[in-house]
Amino acid sequence: MEPAGLLLLDKPAGFSSTQALARAKRFLGSRKGGHTGTLDPFATGLLPLVFGEATKFSRFLLDSDKGYIATLRLGMESSTGDTEGEIVARHAVDVDDAAIEAALARFRGAQAQTPPMHSAVRIDGRRLYEHAREGREVERAARSVEVRELRACSREGDELVLAVTCSKGTYVRTLAADIGRALGCGAYLVGLRRTVVGGFGIGEAMTLPQLEAAGIERARDFLRPLEVLVEGLPRWDSPSDAAGRFAHGQVVACPEAAPGAEIALFAPGGRFVGVGRCEEAGRLAPLRLLASAGAEI
Secondary structure (H helix, E strand, O other), X not given: OOOOEEEEEEEOOOOOHHHHHHHHHHHHOOOOEEEOOOOOOOOEEEEEEEEHHHHHHOHHHHOOOEEEEEEEEEOEEEOOOEOOOOEEEEOOOOOOHHHHHHHHHXXXXXXXXXXXXXXXXXXXXXXXXXXXXOOOOOOOOOEEEEEEEEEEEEEEOOEEEEEEEEOOOOOHHHHHHHHHHHHOOOEXXXXXXXXXXXXXXXXXXXXXXXXXXXXXXXXXXXXXXXXXXXXXXXXXXXOXXXXXXHHOOOOEEOOOOOOOOEEXXXXXXXXXXXXXXXXXXXXXXXXXXXXXXXXXO
16 A cells, blocks of 8 residues: 655755655655655755655645754855855955854845755756756846744854754755855855754654664654644534535535635544635635545545
8 A cells, every 4th residue: 555644854965855755765665755845965854755645735844934054164155055066265254253143134034035056946947957057047036035043053163053944945055155245254055954844843853774674564654644734724623514525526615714715624533634725705615635535434
């Protein structure tokens, strides 16, 4: 049977998110899986993976805030903003704690951020990193992001460690380069560890060696039920008749639904059925459904 659920993986350095997913699929005996937001190969940390029917609901975690521990090297600039590029500039470092705090304050809150050339954003049907590998600089529009937390954790010489909590779509290496420019000495990212995705923390994650050692059956025990992906949505414990109609693709009356709201619908007994969107006041239309829900109600 195809496994279904959420796996919290502690991705090691040197693996792309796709490579880490492929390993996890093999260790779980799964044919269908995906991730909820990539980590660069040099980065480590929390990589939530979804399997089976959980892939239908990955967006709800993909849209959530992320938390990182970022290590910056002051006094240098990289062509990619991280360790995967070449050093393109060197500067003297003459900044104190007050200057660092003043620079960080500039990047807290809502702001516009331009995606780096070495990123997976698509422009004209191609990934930006494909253009970059061919030596082309492509015009790209700035995007609205929000840095909710940005604080200095420690500094040793020219290495500065920051704690960052940010909205989806925020590039921490771009943030590092921008901070370096604000300090006047340049900076690039030499370490990145993701510690939080939505309501999940790195302390809950499994490693690839742990999954491999467990074997397929025991490794599947590490999967969380797929409904944890929608814990951030309003929940409606519906009557059985409404749940049955909803599971078969019908619009149902939901007195608590406000226009535009997305709601996670559960049948009696706590069985997750799917997610609906309120098209008009009190009317909930199916958006994502479990394939097995209709047969179980």
